[in-house]
Amino acid sequence: MADLALTDTHDRDAVSASRRQLITRIAIYGILSLFALVYIVPLTVVVMNSFRDQPEIARNGLIAFPQSFGIDAWWSAWDSYCIGGNCEGMKRYFFNSLWMTVPATIISTMLGALNGYVLSKWRFKGSEILFTCMLLGVFMPGQISLMPWAFILGKLGLSNSVVGLVLVHCVQGLSFTTLFCRNYYISVPDDLIKAARIDGAGFWRIFRKIILPLSPPILIVTVIWQFTGIWNEYLFGVVFTSGTQQPITAALVALTAGGTTASAYDVMSAAVLIGALPPLLVYFVGGKYFVRGLTQGAIK
Amino acid sequence: MAVAQSIASGTAGQSWRERFGSLVPILVLAPSLLASFIYVFVFAAWTFYISLSNSALLPSYGFVGLDNYFSLWANRRWSVAYTNLFLFSGFYVLGSMAVGLILAVLIDQRVRAESFWRTIFLYPLAVSFIVTGTVWSWLYNPASGIQFLVRNLGWSNFSFALASDRQYAIYAIIITGIWQSSGFAMALFLAGLRSVDGDIVKAAQIDGASPFRIYRKVILPVIAPIFLAVAVVQIQFAIKTFDLVAALTRGGPGISTTFPAIYVYDLMFQRGQIGEGAAAAIMMLVALAVVLVPYSLFVVWRRRREGRNG
Structure with a gap:
């Protein structure tokens, strides 16, 4: 019971x-x-x-x-819609952004990899302090650099040009790319480098034969981080360029600002999507690496 | 380090080639170092100097001491800007951390299709603040967005015009900011939850602790450093907030959603008061330093302590 x-x-x-x-x-x-x-x-x-x-x-x-x-709105947004009196749609600004983002991403990533390699495997007296100083660039608010950049770009004849924006983004991105690569390369065993040196390999040979083959994971993270960051950037774009030289973020703001009276939401929606697609594509293709970049960029 | 020493302790009879070889790393680093040095130190000093000058429409270098700072702090629009910054920082940081933590804990309950959920919550981070701000400004627009929808559904008195109301426009920005970046907090919290030692959790379960208690007493204390890191990163975003406001409200209605970064831009490039704009930019730098310097010191201190104990 x-x-x-x-x-x-x-x-x-x-x-x-x-x-x-x-x-x-x-x-x-x-x-x-x-x-x-x-x-x-x-x-x-x-x-x-x-x-x-x-x-x-x-x-x-x-x-x-x-x-x-x-799909008319898409054609109109790409090809013929008027932004600030210029009726060529978004395509010009899309390519401005592309020609700004791709070179700046490649250059800053390559430099970051080299810097990271030096700062982790060829350390010299004071290199840690120099590294810390470079890191400060990560935290600098863009507003601090506006007047100096405007002056320098003017002196170099790069005012209101996509090339000028490439330069600005390369310098600004250096601290990020160096940080990412340096922190990754530090986990490559020093013994590997030492053995190669004993075999007579020099700086570049070790970079090509040992470091680069180990690099794809961090290079993907860095490229994704730089690409999305530069593509989405607005402040430098709107300050240093105007009219037909603007990147797509600045053009989007101009487009929607002009459209308050007769809102063509269909065309503006398509335009917004054209501006959002490249980073979204990168995100959906390289999602895992995108998240890795986020977490690394935040914690260190 | 070992490699570096072997460079330093080269033998006396080096050939020029070897000597040049040992310089290669420094030569490779030099251009980046120079650029970063100029970017960080020279630019900051330059802008500081402009903030002490009588620059108006163009930079000029007549020294006026702290005049720009006095007129900045006497300006009502600047007080709106930093009040907004405090309000925004508080709600934005707490809000996105709260949402991020809820999402992370839920996803951590061995849900199916985890990567599907994560993809949804993280995609706003890939899009620019310009895109987010533009789209949300449409949703907030009473004549076509959320208010229009709800009124069409039958509640004809429903009112939702956050972004066009002087008093509440800042909350429109806060909500959109949280929407954009709570996925970021989620990703970091989730990484933290995954790093918690499973044995401790199991031990607590065997002792009969409820899931809620386990989270409160065992897991959250372990990931406490992540809270701090997320908060610091978010505050840093908040101080730099520019794009989101530019796309969502353009600082309006009136001056109600002015932020420090908007103020800097406006004074430098719209109103021709470069000196005072530079002073505002320097104040942004100061605000960042106030947050980041103690935090970095704390992180260094904690690492040292762990190094000693471990």
């Missing part, structure tokens, strides 16, 4: 425990879905509006199920 009662309560415990667990699981997925909705809605709204036509958006508002479908 006693035994029976015991197993009975046990069963009831087990049932209530499993029910409680089910409720917990539902709650977990429920809350996550709710948050996910908040994160997804803005992107979905913009994507949908870029395919709806303007009269329908005006009638039903921005947040509504599409009743029309067309």
Whole structure:
């Protein structure tokens, strides 16, 4: 009798425990879905509006199920929409951003790899202090450098040019790329380098034969970090360039500022997406490395 | 270090080639060092000097002492700017950490399709503040965004016009900021949760501690340093906030969402008061130093202590 009662309560415990667990699981997925909705809605709204036509958006508002479908807004945004009196769409600014971002990313990453290699494997007296000084660049607010850069770019004849922005972004990015690479190379065993030196390998040979083959993970992180950061940058773009030389972020602000009277939300949505696509693509393709860059950049 | 010593202790009879070889690393580093040195020290000193000058539409170098700083701190718009900064920093940092922590803990409950959830919560970080700000300004727009939607659904008195209300526009920026960067806090917290020693957690479970208690007493203290790191990074973002405001409210309505960075830009490039703009930029640098210097000292101190104990 006693035994029976015991197993009975046990069963009831087990049932209530499993029910409680089910409720917990539902709650977990429920809350996550709710948050996910908040994160997804803005992107979905913009994507949908870029395919709806303007009269329908005006009638039903921005947040509504599409009743029309067309890709005209994309063509218009890319090719013919007027931004500040220049009716060539976003394509010019897209390529400005591309010609700014790609060289600046490549140059700053290469320099960062070399600096990181020197600062981790060829340390000399005072190199730690120099490294710390370079790190300060990570924290400098861009506002501090605006007037000096404007002066220097003027002297170099690079005012209002994409090349000038490449220079600014290279110098600003150096501290990040050096930090990333140095912290990565420090984990490469010194013995490996020493053995190579005994075999007569020099600075460049060791870099090419030992360091570079070990580098892909950190180079991917660095390239992704620099690419998204430079593509998305606005302050330098709007201060050092104007008109047709502006990168896409500055053009987007000009576009939406002019559009307050007759808001062509369909075209502006497409334009915003054109500006957002390259970094989003990088994020979806290289997600793991993107996150690694974030966490490394923050903690160190 | 060993390698470096072997460079230093070269024998006397070095050939020119070897001697040149030992200089290569320094030559490689030199251009970057020079550029960084100019960028960090010369530029900061330069801007500081401009802040002491009578520069107006163009930089000029007539010395006026601290005049620009006095007129900066007497300016009502500047007081709006730093009040906004404090308000924004507080809500933005706490908000994104709270959301980030909730998401991290939920995802840590062995959910299915973990990378799917993470991808959703992190994608805003890949997009620029310009894109985020623009899109959210549309959502906040009463004539077409959220208010329009809810009124269409039947609540015709519903009012949601945060961004166009002087008093509440700052909260529109705070909400958007949290939306953009809580994924960042989540990623760091999640990495922290994953690094907690599983045996301690198991031991607590065997002792019969509830999940909530385990989080509060065992796990959160272990990842406490991450809270500090996230907070410091976020405050740094907050001080530099420019793009988000430029795209979302452009500092308006009126001057209600002016931030220090907006103020600097406005004075330097719209109003031709470069001297005072430079003074405001220097104040931004000071604000960053106030946050970062104690933090870095603390980190160094903690590393030393751990080094001694470990």
